[in-house]
Amino acid sequence: xxxxxxxxxxxxxxxxxxxxxxxxxxxxxxxxxxxxxxxxxxxxxxxxxxxxxxxxxxxxxxxxxxxxxxxxxxxxxxxxxxxxxxxxxxxxxxxxxxxxxxxxxxxxxxxxxxxxxxxxxxxxxxxxxxxxxxxxxxxxxxxxxxxxxxxxxxxxxxxxxxxxxxxxxxxxxxxxxxxxxxxxxxxxxxxxxxxxxxxxxxxxxxxxxxxxxxxxxxxxxxxxxxxxxxxxxxxxxxxxxxxxxxxxxxxxxxxxxxxxxxxxxxxxxxxxxxxxxxxxxxxxxxxxxxxxxxxxxxx
Numbered sequence: 074x075x076x077x078x079x080x081x082x083x084x085x086x087x088x089x090x091x092x093x094x095x096x097x098x099x100x101x102x103x104x105x106x107x108x109x110x111x112x113x114x115x116x117x118x119x120x121x122x123x124x125x126x127x128x129x130x131x132x133x134x135x136x137x138x139x140x141x142x143x144x145x146x147x148x149x150x151x152x153x154x155x156x157x158x159x160x161x162x163x164x165x166x167x168x169x170x171x172x173x174x175x176x177x178x179x180x181x182x183x184x185x186x187x188x189x190x191x192x193x194x195x196x197x198x199x200x201x202x203x204x205x206x207x208x209x210x211x212x213x214x215x216x217x218x219x220x221x222x223x224x225x226x227x228x229x230x231x232x233x234x235x236x237x238x239x240x241x242x243x244x245x246x247x248x249x250x251x252x253x254x255x256x257x258x259x260x261x262x263x264x265x266x267x268x269x270x271x272x273x274x275x276x277x278x279x280x281x282x283x284x285x286x287x288x289x290x291x292x293x294x295x296x297x298x299x300x301x302x303x304x305x306x307x308x309x310x311x312x313x314x315x316x317x318x319x320x321x322x323x324x325x326x327x328x329x330x331x332x333x334x335x336x337x338x339x340x341x342x343x344x345x346x347x348x349x350x351x352x353x354x355x356x357x358x359x360x361x362x363x364x365x366x367x368x369x370x371x372x
Contacts (some may be wrong), residue, residue, distance in 0.1 A: 074177045077105040077154035081146045085164035086115040095168040107347040108132045109150040112140045147261045161236040176240050187274035190234035192287040209233040224270035225331040225332045236262030312340045317341035
């Protein structure tokens, strides 16, 4: 099973060499490393040229003539990969030595799977006591893994599988490109995951196979925070807005409409609890204001 790496760079001199060395140190070598640089102004391009000169048959470095932005640059890198399995890769993370071996074994053992995500170590955080899935409150149990349920979760709560944790079969990627680029929220990895879950081609590996580095210079990042939701009007307002987005995504990506129906029912139940604390007439007054005056309830 042959492998490509799709790596995008932009002013990544600080951690790039460590990332490239971790790819080169794999138990099973990759067959191709495609790198698209989006107009770096630091020493990133010099680093890339040095690696390309050392490994001319492995590295394929492309310097963009104009800045494409994060999503379009990744789309370009993915489209230029030629091998059977493509690993998405960020410039500032670090691969564990067994990553390629474990993921290619998984694809071999699961021929129906077209895209796979793995867990991540948090570099410099939590002293190894917490993984990325822990951070996102995601508990994976293989015997209970339902792709439709996971699709509903990421549409409601956002993506929990960042691009650097993904690998995809080239033949499936060809079906998903070009990207639809719905908005600035549904970026390349999020869109690919939505489609993979929709088509029931998605798989999960519990192993932590990369180190995920959090720092201020990230183009896109996931920050730790309190995920505890309060049953109040602000939460209901945000959920109501998200309901409109989900209805739109269902149409664009041809998803099951029951996702929106179930989410709407959950919001209505929370809203009913919110209204229950008020007397009958005030309840009606508050609802009319929320729906027609403030327009924060969209059902």
